[in-house]
Amino acid sequence: MTATTDGSTGAVPPHAPSAKESTGEAPTALDAARRATALATDFLLSRQDAQGWWKGDLDTNVTMDAEDLLLRQFLGIRDEHTTQAAALFIRGEQRDDGTWATFYRGPGELSTTIEAYVALRLAGDAPDDPHMAKASEWIRAQGGIARSRVFTRIWLALFGWWKWDDLPELPPELIYFPKWFPLNIYDFGCWARQTIVPLTIVSAKRPVRPAPFPLDELHTDPAVPRPPEPLAPVASWDGVFQRLDKALHAYHKVAVPGLRRAAMRSAARWIVERQENDGCWGGIQPPAVYSVIALHLLGYDLEHPVLRAGLESLDRFAVWREDGARMIEACQSPVWDTCLATVALADAGVPADHPQLVRAADWMLAEQIVRPGDWSVRRPQLPPGGWAFEFHNDNYPDIDDTAEVVLALRRVAHPDRKRVDAAIARGVRWNVGMQSRNGAWGAFDVDNTSAFPNRLPFCDFGEVIDPPSADVTGHVVEMLAYEGRAHEPAARRGIEWLLAEQEPNGAWFGRWGVNYLYGTGSVVPALTAAGLPASHPAIRRAVDWLESVQNDDGGWGEDLRSYIDSAWVARGESTASQTGWALLALLAAGERESKSVQRGVAWLAETQLADGTWDEPYFTGTGFPWDFSINYHLYRQVFPLTALGRYVHGTGHEGA
Secondary structure, rough: OOOOOOOOOOOOOOOOOOHHHHHHOOOOOOHHHHHHHHHHHHHHHOOOOOOOOOOOEEEOOHHHHHHHHHHHHHOOOOOOOHHHHHHHHHHOOOOOOOEOOOOOOEEEEEEHHHHHHHHHHOOOOOOOHHHHEEEHHHHHOOOOHHHHHHHHHHHHHOOOOHHHHHOOOHHHHHHOOOOOOOHHHHHHHHHOOOOOHHHHHHHHOOOOOOOOOOOOOHHOOOOOOOOOOOOOHHHHHHHHHHHHHHHHHHHHHHHOOOHHHHHHHHHHHHHHHOOOOOOEEEOEHHHHHHHHHHHHOOOOOOHHHHHHHHHHHHHHHHHEEEOOOOEOOEEHHHHHHHHHHHHHHHOOOOOOHHHHHHHHHHHHHHHHOOOOOOHHOOOOOOOOEEEEOOOOOOOOEEEEOOOOOOOOOOOOOOOOHHHHHHHHHHHHHHHHOOOOOOOOOOOOOOOOOOOOOOHOOOOOOOOEOOOOOHHHHHHHHHHHHOOOOOHHHHHHHHHHHHHHHHHOOOOOOOOOOOOOOEHHOOOOOOOOOOOOOOOOHEEEHHHHHHHOOOOOOOOOOOOOHHHHHHHOOOOOOOOHHHHHHHHHHHOOOOOOOOOHHHHHHHHHHHHHHOOOOOOOOOOOOOOOOOOOOOEEOOHHHHHHHHHHHHHHHHHOOOOO
């Protein structure tokens, strides 16, 4: 299927051999880019849902699958079919050294390996099976369960495999802290607060369901499962929070029963009020899991409408593979995928009034959120108007999706212009209103920058705050430029912040994509769209850096280890999505005819598969940098296509 200018099929005219091809000469980069663009366009158009959205699978790691089984075991609803399907997937992800990693070709990770091991024990795998023995040996060599993260030990405590007394304490009375008080729940990022509030109930209740088997083989010394840990100096922040945790443990023993019960009821109301229409919480799996457990502990039976809807929503995170394996997605990304796909197709030459683009616009328009959510705690006077990431997540629209949806809607010639303009006006107003004090934008909240939450012993599972980032700020600035508002104060403050955040090497840090390639690929197009000339020193430094880190094969790649080790910055196997990001920056900087761009375009054309896709097993997205990594299956399609389309047709900024 191809889209023609009359709205039927064909993104670009059918390819006729060029003079060079007819005479046997090698095709130019432009010839190759046109063919690759046409193939990629046809594939992407074919993947649209009848309702108008796109959604690729979202790979994370096997803790999602392990915790799903542990939840079912805890609730008494685990069945053999689901268990064996999950076990098939988990076994398939084990590495040769017996471990499980959190991203493709990453190092073995202790907590992930422990949870995968326990899940396979639930599925019937014996401790002396070769793959299990190899895993337990590695776990013991890393210090055993005692060295795993708090969340892993919480799961083990639910079955008596770990003592609740040996876990950090977080009391439900936290729900009463006012928003101006340190460590109130709104000091946490939205994903963290949705998880922590139900876990305060679990921590207070300290349930233990009988373990179906012991886990002595996962301790370095089963007689002393928790080796003593030295206290940090009292004058250090770590020392302060260690002693605070000891005080909270003491409080647990003397908590006023009436106050504690009232706090748990208040936390339960907070949880229920934030359940989405589809039964989930925040559109992501972890808060849904912990919310179900917390409410069940407070007496909600499994047939209660809240719990029944919650459990049904968890089933929708399951992806069943052709081999019978069952993978759990941490969340689903239809709004994000749809706006990126719309931009890619439009920039690739699909007519703006093409029926599939109009259908995508209709679906996005219907997804706009027009009621207040948790963001309004910090912005009570700001009218709603944002978009979320998922199918159902009205409480937590995000700045990034809203900016990209606006950019996508502007690419479509929708028949109801007034409706589109009104939706865009609401979205732009909401985005501008969510600007933080420093002039930049975070993903979900305003000024979510408290240093305290990350220091809590409880919070060792990844980033728990939502400070402004260069990639999100870049997307907002680019959107404002397209809306003709690049010279307004909000955009100028954002630009000033971006210029100040540029790294000495010329790159920008990528919070939600890996890593400096994503940050740079997000910021350079924004700055040039906002009017910075290609000759600007910041743009030239970015170009020089991108050219200096291009791989020998012509592509670009960056391993997730760049988040913890600077030696990995912009180092890694070439990937289609990261090559797309680098090309988007170079094209925006006016480098279309440069050798680097020609080589990057050639790499995309040469590595494209016959069906118009690219193979990309590497993880190029993040939930938490380093701690939680994501492989968005549609990234390998939309970003190369956007880059190729802009190479063939222009940068996409001509109308800015």
